[in-house]
Amino acid sequence: MGVVVDPAVPPEVAGMLRANAPLLSRIKAGWVPPAEVAPARRRTPSSALLLAATPVVIALMAVLLASRYAAAGFVLLGTYVFIVLVKIASMSEVAEDDHRPQERAVYEQARWFDGRYLLPEDFDPEAAAVLARAQRAIGTVLRSHVNAEGLLDDARNATMLPAQEWEIARLLAKLSALRLEHRDLLARGIAPEVAAVIEPLERALAGSEAAVVARVEALERYAGHVAEAERAYHARSQIEELRARLPRYEELLAESGADKLAVPEIDRLSQDADVLERTLRRSVKSAHEAFRYLES
Known part of the structure; x- marks a missing residue:
């Protein structure tokens, strides 16, 4: 990071x-x-x-x-x-x-630009792990072929996802600083009169962390749909490449007298291509829905 x-x-x-x-x-x-x-x-x-x-x-x-x-x-x-x-x-x-x-x-x-950038030391280990999850999810989307080919909303991804990364990082840095102060306070010992105040503060820290993690999980769901679309995209490309070669295979089979044996297998290529096309469209549709959830 x-x-x-x-x-x-x-x-x-x-x-x-x-x-x-x-x-x-x-x-x-x-x-x-x-x-x-x-x-x-x-x-x-x-x-x-x-x-x-x-x-x-x-x-x-x-x-x-x-x-x-x-x-x-x-x-x-x-x-x-x-x-x-x-x-x-x-x-x-x-x-x-x-x-x-x-x-x-x-x-x-x-x-x-003080306050407009964050360094690795601004995050405690727990926050750094959460931020790394967010960055992996964002990288999965932005580096995908389906995004580059415009099957996703690449323009909005290019603006919204970095904004999501910054907002998550900013909140995690604040959370890290407060957790460090809280741990230092506990290490010095807490008077019985203060113990009643500590518990709500700890709940506030836990609640804030849960809210940030929920954002990251939404990014991961979006990245998961994009990864599924990416697999379908590559598989469809390979099937289309094979379909383009079919005439040469059919010619060879006809000349060798073995065409009747392989026709069902060749026909299955067209069926597989249709299935992958539907899978790709379904995956892209799911990714778009996940993207809309991120905006809410």
Whole structure:
């Protein structure tokens, strides 16, 4: 389960948020990206200049080491190595700085759309399991061929199902937060005078969870009808493919003198195709009815 985003958030921003779950977790924990580094701080010796100077430095160092100025050669070597190390360190700093604009962009969007996205840590294990059920059901519908082919109301599915996912996620996140507070309260111990108040609160939590689960079960029923329609759709396609090949089989059977033996089996293809067509229509009709139930 990744980041769940309000479908009203612009698609490009929603994509950025979904792709940066770890960074969003750090932002939620209070992390702030560092300010941009001034260009002056990034200036280091040019790589090309260092590369060009290397043969000269090596030649000069060899001459000095072979002369009575060997100590100066070692000083030159140490100075050059130091410059190279400084350059490597500055390149690492620049490489790290290259990530800062992206981090800053995510940070700004996260602040602007605060409350319009939810992270995995916003859900306790029970809520996460319920949300995963909803997401599986929604994925079954949106990835189906019957939806892509327009046998379902694909336009309404594309808008209503993400809205259902967000509403379910939003309620589950609230439920998770209240359950955590409730468990912390119980862990500290409850005075007898407070016990009478606790029971109605627990019933409220249980009732809210049951209502959300009922929504998810409605989605699962819808997905079940879509899955049945999907199976019929694929089976019908295979039967139609076989029916298209029938003339070649009939020709072969007639030429071989075995046509009388196989006619009943071939005729059954047409019957199976008709049955699958009715099954597909019935399944699509059931899916439409389940969809209308989701809207109520």
